[in-house]
Amino acid sequence: MQNFDYHKPNSVDEAVANMQASDDGKFLAGGMTMLPTMKQGLAAPEDLIDLHGIDGIAGVAEGADAIEIGAMTSHSVVASSALIQSDLPALAALAESIGDRQVRARGTLGGSISNNDPAADYPAALVALGATVKTNTREIPAEDFFVEMFETALAEDEIVTSVSFPLVEKAAYAKFPNPASRYAMVGVFVAKNADGVRVAVTGAGPSVFRASAMESALDGDFSSSALDGVAVSADDLNSDIHASPEYRAHLVGVMAKRAVDACG
Amino acid sequence: MPSISLTLNGRSVSGEVETKTLLVDYIRENQKLTGTHVGCDTSQCGSCVVHVDGKSVKSCTMLAVQVDGSEVTTIEGLATGEELHPMQEAFRQNHGLQCGFCTPGMVMSAVDLVAGNPDISETEIREGLEGNICRCTGYHNIVKSVQAGAKAMGG
Known part of the structure; x- marks a missing residue:
């Protein structure tokens, strides 16, 4: 790793100013991806701007028909929050399934979604629940936030401050984890509310996507058997040492059924 | 600097x-x-x-x-002088190590994991130690050690 200038701003405005003053700066949230990336030499920022000292962008709050989670809230806090466990248990369970205990103690919601790793868990929850990403300058619907593999709608000097998750009638997340990393080989988040059913898939493609054929089938009959015969195309799905596109396509179907069953 | x-x-x-x-x-x-x-x-x-x-x-x-x-x-920083921390003592009593390389990390994870939970189950321990790998594959005695350590710590 190369040396860099370390900044620990006290406010979002100061962090943005640090970034604007740098030719090649990076924000540091939990660091569970950023630091390994720097250790491998895949990133070598001149300035590292640590967001840990900023008040008001961590924590869980109850809103009107929604739960708002600060960007710097760790996965372990989301997993153990009594409010989330009671009102949106699928999200608490998702957070508990990320990495391991030590990673969950450091990794954050804002860091995870801003990185948009194709195998990250949170993107599926945001898209299926129709969450809104709040930044220092605007509000972005989750579906517009995740753009491509490791790419989001964020500007270079834009910081996620919180995510608002609408409460739904039923929701569940089913994941086939890579046994070593616990990243999702395929993860499917199913959410049902008055407007219909939303099915979001992570781990399978270059970025999170909605499985519209599954949504239509579940709108008519919210049961796992409604997904019988609803094939998922392997076109454009990821291929790596862990799984072929065809295997991932198969897993999408299996995980979707498990998620529907888990909705009860 | x-x-x-x-x-x-x-x-x-x-x-x-x-x-x-x-x-x-x-x-x-x-x-x-x-x-x-x-x-x-x-x-x-x-x-x-x-x-x-x-x-x-x-x-x-x-x-x-x-x-x-x-x-x-x-x-x-765990032991008090010559007196081992209860979790360290539990690893010693239960032969919770083979080569010992992973042991400091195992013990530190375990102390955090069982805090306030003296009756932690074997399943909780196995899941809670997800982030610690033992290349001697000595998990069985490690889990026994952590369970004993939890009881000794008393939550």
């Missing part, structure tokens, strides 16, 4: 560090506390687990500058 001050195993320490210095390297190289090990160096194996402000973290994936103002405890 930035300067940091922290409480390390109950002792105030301070000094300059390069920004690129990882917490584990600061502990091992600057502070000469070599009980904290580097196994994979990719935040998977857990040999480098220490406590930062009471929570177990992987010190290969934190920067030394990030613990400025924090309390850090390493394996060397």
Whole structure:
């Protein structure tokens, strides 16, 4: 790793100013991806701007028909929050399934979604629940936030401050984890509310996507058997040492059924 | 070079560090506390687990500058003089180690995991130690040790 200038701003405005003053700066949230990336030499920022000292962008709050989670809230806090466990248990369970205990103690919601790793868990929850990403300058619907593999709608000097998750009638997340990393080989988040059913898939493609054929089938009959015969195309799905596109396509179907069953 | 001050195993320490210095390297190289090990160096194996402000973290994936103002405890900070911490004693009594390389990380993770939960189940222990890898595959006795340590700590 190369040396860099370390900044620990006290406010979002100061962090943005640090970034604007740098030719090649990076924000540091939990660091569970950023630091390994720097250790491998895949990133070598001149300035590292640590967001840990900023008040008001961590924590869980109850809103009107929604739960708002600060960007710097760790996965372990989301997993153990009594409010989330009671009102949106699928999200608490998702957070508990990320990495391991030590990673969950450091990794954050804002860091995870801003990185948009194709195998990250949170993107599926945001898209299926129709969450809104709040930044220092605007509000972005989750579906517009995740753009491509490791790419989001964020500007270079834009910081996620919180995510608002609408409460739904039923929701569940089913994941086939890579046994070593616990990243999702395929993860499917199913959410049902008055407007219909939303099915979001992570781990399978270059970025999170909605499985519209599954949504239509579940709108008519919210049961796992409604997904019988609803094939998922392997076109454009990821291929790596862990799984072929065809295997991932198969897993999408299996995980979707498990998620529907888990909705009860 | 930035300067940091922290409480390390109950002792105030301070000094300059390069920004690129990882917490584990600061502990091992600057502070000469070599009980904290580097196994994979990719935040998977857990040999480098220490406590930062009471929570177990992987010190290969934190920067030394990030613990400025924090309390850090390493394996060397657990015992009281010659008297082992109950979790260390439980590992000794239950033969919870073979080669011993993973043991400091296992013990540090275990102390955090069982805090306030003296009756922790075997399943909870196995899931809770997900982030610690033992290449001797000695998990069975490690789990027994952690269960005994939890009882001895009394929550």
